[in-house]
Amino acid sequence: MPPISDVRQISHIAYGFIASKVLFATLNAKLFDLLADGPRPLPALADDTGIAEHRLDTLLTACVSLGLMERRDDGFINAPASQQYLVTASPRYFGDYLRFQIDRQVYPLLTDLDQALVGKAPASLYDLMADPKEAEHFTRAQHVGSLGPATVVQQLVDLSGATSLLDVAGGSGAFSITLCRRFPRLHATILDFPTVALLAEHFIAEANLSDRIRFIAGDALDTPWPDGHDAVLLSYLLTAVKGEAIPRLARLAYDALRPGGQLFLHDFVVNDDRQGPTGAALWFVAFLFNRDAVSFTPSDLTGVAETVGFRDVVTQDVIPGLTRLVIARKPA
Ligand SMILES: C[S@@+](CC[C@H](N)C(=O)[O-])C[C@H]1O[C@@H](n2cnc3c(N)ncnc32)[C@H](O)[C@@H]1O
Known part of the structure; x- marks a missing residue:
């Protein structure tokens, strides 16, 4: 990694731990699984997870900003890598490694x-x-x-x-x-x-x-x-x-x-x-x-x-x- 020259690169490192926790909480709430079959709107996801809409919207906005999901007119969808590696039914799923070893x-x-x-x-x-x-x-x-x-x-x-x-x-x-x-x-x-x-x-x-x-x-x-x-x-x-x-x-x-x-x-x-x-x-x-x-x-x-x-x-x-x-x- 070349020596950094921009204060935003320091911020990126400093706040990286929040991004990790966003990923783990999203896995723990099974949100990638809930999007496995296609787009779902916020109210449906709130019903399925029991998380209040305003809090869920905050979490999902963070997921979208990290590239883990996309926000579209018909709801949220998984990014291609999330679909492949973070959905339980996928043969390449490794979310349990992140949940039970890294997060816990x-x-x-x-x-x-x-x-x-x-x-x-x-x-x-x-x-x-x-x-x-x-x-x-x-x-x-x-x-x-x-x-x-x-x-x-x-x-x-x-x-x-x-x-x-x-x-x-x-x-x-x-x-x-x-x-x-x-x-x-x-x-x-x-x-x-x-x-x-x-x-x-x-x-x-x-x-x-x-x-x-x-x-x-x-x-x-x-x-x-x-x-x-x-x-x-x-x-x-x-x-x-x-x-x-x-x-x-x-x-x-x-x-x-x-x-x-x-x-x-x-x-x-x-x-x-x-x-x-x-x-x-x-x-x-x-x-x-x-x-x-x-x-x-x-x-x-x-x-x-x-x-x-x-x-x-x-x-x-x-x-x-x-x-x-x-x-x-x-x-x-
Ligand atoms: C990260 S896991 C890797 C397990 C396996 N080798 C693999 O690659 O999937 C590390 C393993 O080392 C084992 N381990 C650590 N120290 C050990 C020791 N002193 N004697 C025997 N096993 C040990 C742990 O119980 C754990 O199963």
Whole structure:
């Protein structure tokens, strides 16, 4: 991002949090769903949501100003992207990720950023995982949020000869499920906190993969990892742990692989020059709440992998501007 020169750019940043909340409240009131089949006038939307017309008009004016909707003579309609990504019935819907993880869990944490910066964050995102109800919200939301990147990752990796994947911090199983569907000989083991197990097993059963994906409940930092795998995946784990744990996780992954096996690290990264991208840079600020988490670049991850002995390290974009996949091989 070039250095800013206009006061309006400062305002845009300063008031961005109101725009986020407008989006979340509109999702929570199911307004994108109510417009899924075409234009609806304000009084009908007020009836359906139980929100007084004058308040709803204020919210919808904000939505229109942000480009989320259009105001026409016959009522409000969804913008094309809202229709595709924010309507529950759409195959590309990811509104539940925004509602249950970003609005409910990440947004409130950020109000304590000043304290997090001096190492006194009152709560961590992953403290929530100790509470079964919050773990369920987080994991259900993450499933919706991870199916898109998992679909990209399955096109970037070659597991055609592989039979066993260890998916550390695999959460709902979004990646294991997607990869097992793509590679019919593959079996996966997910290692994640006990509070995640029930929901993961639900998603795995729903995908008819209970005979190919198993779940080990435990903290990846103090639970033995089963070994002999063709591939080990760490998706969004490096941003969930203290920076000092990252080299240890790379070593554990190395030891869990058979010779010739592949490591996949999928996570947020900032560019090597640390100039952006903005999306990833901002996410690393949210990860400051995962006590002593650090921000890293593709070169940092390549260095960590090579230090423990991995070779042939390559990186690829997964969610452009946000996440990348690092692929490395344990020497045969
Ligand atoms: C953002 S979610 C990603 C889940 C999954 N890897 C994916 O990409 O969809 C992060 C996951 O890391 C898990 N996690 C965080 N710290 C962990 C730890 N120390 N041991 C095991 N799992 C952990 C959380 O429970 C959560 O399921």
